[in-house]
Each structure stands twice: as structure tokens, then as C-alpha cells.
Amino acid sequence: MESGMKIRVLVAKPGLDSHDRGAKVVARALRDAGMEVIYTGLRQTPEQIVEAALQEDVDVLALSILSGAHMTLLPAITGLMEERGMSDVLVLAGGIIPKEDIPMLKECGIADVFGPGTTTDELVHYIRGKIESEAKNLE
Amino acid sequence: MTHAEKLIRNMLKGDKRATARLLSIVENGLPQAQEAISLLYPHTGNAHIVGITGPSGVGKSTLVEKLVGEIRKKDQTVGIVAVDPTSPFSGGAFLGDRIRMQSLSTDQGVFIRSMASRGNPGGVARATKDAVKILDAAGMDFVIVETVGAGQSEVEVMRIAEVVVVILAPGLGDEIQALKAGQMEIGDIFVVNKSDIESADRVVVDLKSTLAMKTTKDGWRPEVVKTIATTGAGVDELMEKILEHKEYVESTGSEKTRRRRVQNEIESILREKAAEHVMRLLEETIQFNEIVEAVGALKKDPYTAVDELLLNVTAKPKKEGEA
CATH class of the missing domain: 3.40.50.300 (P-loop containing nucleotide triphosphate hydrolases)
Incomplete structure (x- = not known):
């Protein structure tokens, strides 16, 4: 069936690093799992990312960051999302993020952090689980 | 106020999130989609x-x-x-x-x-x-x-x-x-x-x-x-x-072009809805399976089969609650 709900995901790269191999692998894997993946390209500001997530009405925002600026950029993104009433969007982070930073990021509204070694299957499974249980809660 | 009404009111006030939500509703063909389109069409x-x-x-x-x-x-x-x-x-x-x-x-x-x-x-x-x-x-x-x-x-x-x-x-x-x-x-x-x-x-x-x-x-x-x-x-x-x-x-004469576009659109929606409607009616008949078998066994050709099915559906009195 071609109709009905599809999980929509925005894959975005905040900040100044230009390594998007990981983001592209994730985008490809999610596409192959039947999701609609929007990729915005490199070097995005928090404002650009949040505006895109809003216009595209995504279920999931997947942020890839390797520059080390995650403690600044990720809370800026979740902050803007809260301002615009988008707290229901599932926000995930991946890339190079030290373990000790994760609790703080989770406090800021990042649902989970996926580091190197995560398989794409794990990620697909995680997203499906979260979105489906959310859909059930709405019913 | 229905969900669609609320979204359209907000959209008309310039709320982009409401616009985005409405787009998702029509994209996913949700039950509110038709109501939403009919409410915003005058705008x-x-x-x-x-x-x-x-x-x-x-x-x-x-x-x-x-x-x-x-x-x-x-x-x-x-x-x-x-x-x-x-x-x-x-x-x-x-x-x-x-x-x-x-x-x-x-x-x-x-x-x-x-x-x-x-x-x-x-x-x-x-x-x-x-x-x-x-x-x-x-x-x-x-x-x-x-x-x-x-x-x-x-x-x-x-x-x-x-x-x-x-x-x-x-x-x-x-x-x-x-x-x-x-x-x-x-x-x-x-x-x-x-x-x-x-x-x-x-x-x-x-x-x-x-x-x-x-x-x-x-x-x-x-x-x-x-x-x-x-x-x-x-x-x-x-x-x-x-x-x-x-x-x-x-x-x-943009009126002429506009009329043509509107007519095209009505025809295409009509085709879609008519087909859906007929399929829904057919699902309730046992005749459908019989005819599929008959065509499979080469006892009937598919065109005759469809004519018979259509005749049957259009002749059938409407039951209560059917759209």
C-alpha cells in the first residue's frame, strides 16, 4: 500500500563540520526501512534546522554532529523547538559525543544519543518502537 | 470546533505549524482531509x-x-x-x-x-x-x-x-x-x-x-x-x-482555462471515488469471488465479468448508512 502514515525524519547536520558520511548512511538506512527522509545538507544553523523540521512536520529529528560543539548547538535546537511548540518531535543525536555529556543533553530534550558502533538496524528499530508507541498513546 | 477547523483558523492567522499539519493530513489521506479542503477552498x-x-x-x-x-x-x-x-x-x-x-x-x-x-x-x-x-x-x-x-x-x-x-x-x-x-x-x-x-x-x-x-x-x-x-x-x-x-x-480568457482545470479535477476525483465506492459494494457480495474463479477457469473473459459485476452493483438497492 502506498497510502497511509509514513514516518518522516529530518536528518540534519548542525554547525561547521563537513563530514556527512554518517548522516548519509543513516538517511539511506531509514529510507530503506520505508521512512521518508529529508536531508538538508551541511552547515545548518539551529534556526534553519528547526524551521525545516516545522515546515516538513517531521516525527523525528536526527542530528549528526562531530565537531564537538554539541553542548552549544543541540540545546539551542531543542530550546527553539520548545519555543515553537514542537516538543512532541523525537530528537536524536549521533556522531562523536562523549558519554559524560549525554545526561545533560537528555535533560535538554534529546531523547537519545547514538554513538559510533550503533547498527542501522538498532536505529530503525528504536525509531519505529518510539513512534508506534506514541501513535498508540494518541488513540 | 473540529481539529481541521482549528488548524485552518490558525493557518489563516499565519501559524506555519498549522499549515504543516494540514499538509500532513492531506498527504496521509486522513479522515479530516476532505473536511479541511472543503473549509479552506473558499480561501x-x-x-x-x-x-x-x-x-x-x-x-x-x-x-x-x-x-x-x-x-x-x-x-x-x-x-x-x-x-x-x-x-x-x-x-x-x-x-x-x-x-x-x-x-x-x-x-x-x-x-x-x-x-x-x-x-x-x-x-x-x-x-x-x-x-x-x-x-x-x-x-x-x-x-x-x-x-x-x-x-x-x-x-x-x-x-x-x-x-x-x-x-x-x-x-x-x-x-x-x-x-x-x-x-x-x-x-x-x-x-x-x-x-x-x-x-x-x-x-x-x-x-x-x-x-x-x-x-x-x-x-x-x-x-x-x-x-x-x-x-x-x-x-x-x-x-x-x-x-x-x-x-x-x-x-x-483565463476563465476558460480555469474552468477546464476545475472540470478535470472534478472528473478525476469522481473516477477515484466511483471506483472506491464500487469496490466497497463489491466486497460485500459473494458474486465477486465466483466471477474471479470463472475468469480464472477461462469460462468467462474479464470484460464480461466486469460488466456483470457493474450491473449487479448498480442494480442493487442502497442499504442504510451507505455513502
């Missing part, structure tokens, strides 16, 4: 709807970014529906048109929505025409529909757009020939993009000679414009041609 009719089509890789998205820049110079607002293909295998899609439109991403006068084709064969998604209505009702002065990288038969955009811009590029070789039927017939304006490539002039000549042989559409002779989307060269001329075409259509 449509203000936007100028521009269709952008052409083979993949000719620079459609890049050109759209520059064209929107031109429109924004005139202080007018733009909605964009950018369609990319859905995978026939996974049902997923990679929607990458935004990558080429980064300069527009925080412009409050621009709303970009990526849309997967979801198996619709015409170069746009099934919900694209309703998405255009939503952006129109949201108050956009222009709505641009960018099709999937399209070939000869992806011509559905002409039923949605008021002006169709077909984009080509040098190096497509025989594709110009191949495009003679289908896409070559739907273009009101033709763009030869990447015109800094040496062979571009050749393409322009070929194109003009092909177009010269054509009878014109509603008296409008299709124009050819050269552009370089990456630098923006020629985009101002493209904008001029779009406005010229708009004026031309308005001065020569």
Missing part, C-alpha cells in the same frame, strides 16, 4: 501556480531557489512543493530538494514542503494538488510545484499549474527528441539551464525549431530562456516570461 484562488519539470539532474531545485529569490525581491511570498520519488521496494524516500534551497530556509516569506511521490506515476504525488490549495489558502502569492526528475509521460503537473516551465540542459542528447511528445507539449516556457556549457546554443536552436513546428497552446508561443542556475544568470528573464505568460492568459 484559494489567489496564488499563481508555477510548475517546474524536466529530467533529473538538469538543475530544477537550484533554479527554483534562484527563482524564489527573484520573487522575494518583489516582496511576494512563495510556497514550494518539491516532489521526489518513493522507492518502489521499501516505500521509503530520500527527499533532497531542500539541500539546494538553503538560502531560503529561514525566510519567513517562504514555505518549503518536500513530498514523496508515494507510487503516483505522474511526476507528482497524489496529494500534491491539495497541498497547493493549502499553500494558496495560507496566503502565498506564488506556489511552485517541482516535479520528480521527469521524462516523457510525467505530465500531471500541467493539470495543477497555471504555467509549466520545462527545464532542459545540454548533454541530454537525443532526449530532446524523446521529449517531443509529452513534456515538449506541456511547456509554456522552456529553460536551457547550464547554458555556460558550450553545446547549450545548439540545444536552444534545436528546441526553437522543434517548438516552431508545434501549434501553440491557447495562442501562446512557448518561450525559450537560457539560464545558469548556480550563478542565477538568466533567472530574471525567466521571471519576466512567467509574468508575461500570466498577463497573456489573463487577457485572453
Whole structure:
């Protein structure tokens, strides 16, 4: 069936690093799992990312960051999302993020952090689980 | 107040999130979709709807970014529906048109929505025409529909757009020939993009000679414009041609074209709903399975089978509660 709900995901790269191999692998894997993946390209500001997530009405925002600026950029993104009433969007982070930073990021509204070694299957499974249980809660 | 009513009220106040939600509702064919369209329909009719089509890789998205820049110079607002293909295998899609439109991403006068084709064969998604209505009702002065990288038969955009811009590029070789039927017939304006490539002039000549042989559409002779989307060269001329075409259509009976578009749309919705309705009625009959078996056993041909089924369905008295 071609109709009905599809999980929509925005894959975005905040900040100044230009390594998007990981983001592209994730985008490809999610596409192959039947999701609609929007990729915005490199070097995005928090404002650009949040505006895109809003216009595209995504279920999931997947942020890839390797520059080390995650403690600044990720809370800026979740902050803007809260301002615009988008707290229901599932926000995930991946890339190079030290373990000790994760609790703080989770406090800021990042649902989970996926580091190197995560398989794409794990990620697909995680997203499906979260979105489906959310859909059930709405019913 | 229903959910759809609330969303439309907020959208009309300028709430972009409401617009985005409404787009999802029609895209997913949710139960509120029809109610939403019927409520916002009176607010449509203000936007100028521009269709952008052409083979993949000719620079459609890049050109759209520059064209929107031109429109924004005139202080007018733009909605964009950018369609990319859905995978026939996974049902997923990679929607990458935004990558080429980064300069527009925080412009409050621009709303970009990526849309997967979801198996619709015409170069746009099934919900694209309703998405255009939503952006129109949201108050956009222009709505641009960018099709999937399209070939000869992806011509559905002409039923949605008021002006169709077909984009080509040098190096497509025989594709110009191949495009003679289908896409070559739907273009009101033709763009030869990447015109800094040496062979571009050749393409322009070929194109003009092909177009010269054509009878014109509603008296409008299709124009050819050269552009370089990456630098923006020629985009101002493209904008001029779009406005010229708009004026031309308005001065020569836009009512007639509009009526034709509306009639087309009603017919296509009618076909869809009639088929759904008949299928629903048939599901309740046991006759359907019997006929399938009879055709399978070569006792009946499929055309006779369908005639019999239709006769049966139309003769059947309506039960209570049926739409």
C-alpha cells in the first residue's frame, strides 16, 4: 500500500563540520526501512534546522554532529523547538559525543544519543518502537 | 470546533505549524482531509501556480531557489512543493530538494514542503494538488510545484499549474527528441539551464525549431530562456516570461482555462471515488469471488465479468448508512 502514515525524519547536520558520511548512511538506512527522509545538507544553523523540521512536520529529528560543539548547538535546537511548540518531535543525536555529556543533553530534550558502533538496524528499530508507541498513546 | 477547523483558523492567522499539519493530513489521506479542503477552498484562488519539470539532474531545485529569490525581491511570498520519488521496494524516500534551497530556509516569506511521490506515476504525488490549495489558502502569492526528475509521460503537473516551465540542459542528447511528445507539449516556457556549457546554443536552436513546428497552446508561443542556475544568470528573464505568460492568459480568457482545470479535477476525483465506492459494494457480495474463479477457469473473459459485476452493483438497492 502506498497510502497511509509514513514516518518522516529530518536528518540534519548542525554547525561547521563537513563530514556527512554518517548522516548519509543513516538517511539511506531509514529510507530503506520505508521512512521518508529529508536531508538538508551541511552547515545548518539551529534556526534553519528547526524551521525545516516545522515546515516538513517531521516525527523525528536526527542530528549528526562531530565537531564537538554539541553542548552549544543541540540545546539551542531543542530550546527553539520548545519555543515553537514542537516538543512532541523525537530528537536524536549521533556522531562523536562523549558519554559524560549525554545526561545533560537528555535533560535538554534529546531523547537519545547514538554513538559510533550503533547498527542501522538498532536505529530503525528504536525509531519505529518510539513512534508506534506514541501513535498508540494518541488513540 | 473540529481539529481541521482549528488548524485552518490558525493557518489563516499565519501559524506555519498549522499549515504543516494540514499538509500532513492531506498527504496521509486522513479522515479530516476532505473536511479541511472543503473549509479552506473558499480561501484559494489567489496564488499563481508555477510548475517546474524536466529530467533529473538538469538543475530544477537550484533554479527554483534562484527563482524564489527573484520573487522575494518583489516582496511576494512563495510556497514550494518539491516532489521526489518513493522507492518502489521499501516505500521509503530520500527527499533532497531542500539541500539546494538553503538560502531560503529561514525566510519567513517562504514555505518549503518536500513530498514523496508515494507510487503516483505522474511526476507528482497524489496529494500534491491539495497541498497547493493549502499553500494558496495560507496566503502565498506564488506556489511552485517541482516535479520528480521527469521524462516523457510525467505530465500531471500541467493539470495543477497555471504555467509549466520545462527545464532542459545540454548533454541530454537525443532526449530532446524523446521529449517531443509529452513534456515538449506541456511547456509554456522552456529553460536551457547550464547554458555556460558550450553545446547549450545548439540545444536552444534545436528546441526553437522543434517548438516552431508545434501549434501553440491557447495562442501562446512557448518561450525559450537560457539560464545558469548556480550563478542565477538568466533567472530574471525567466521571471519576466512567467509574468508575461500570466498577463497573456489573463487577457485572453483565463476563465476558460480555469474552468477546464476545475472540470478535470472534478472528473478525476469522481473516477477515484466511483471506483472506491464500487469496490466497497463489491466486497460485500459473494458474486465477486465466483466471477474471479470463472475468469480464472477461462469460462468467462474479464470484460464480461466486469460488466456483470457493474450491473449487479448498480442494480442493487442502497442499504442504510451507505455513502
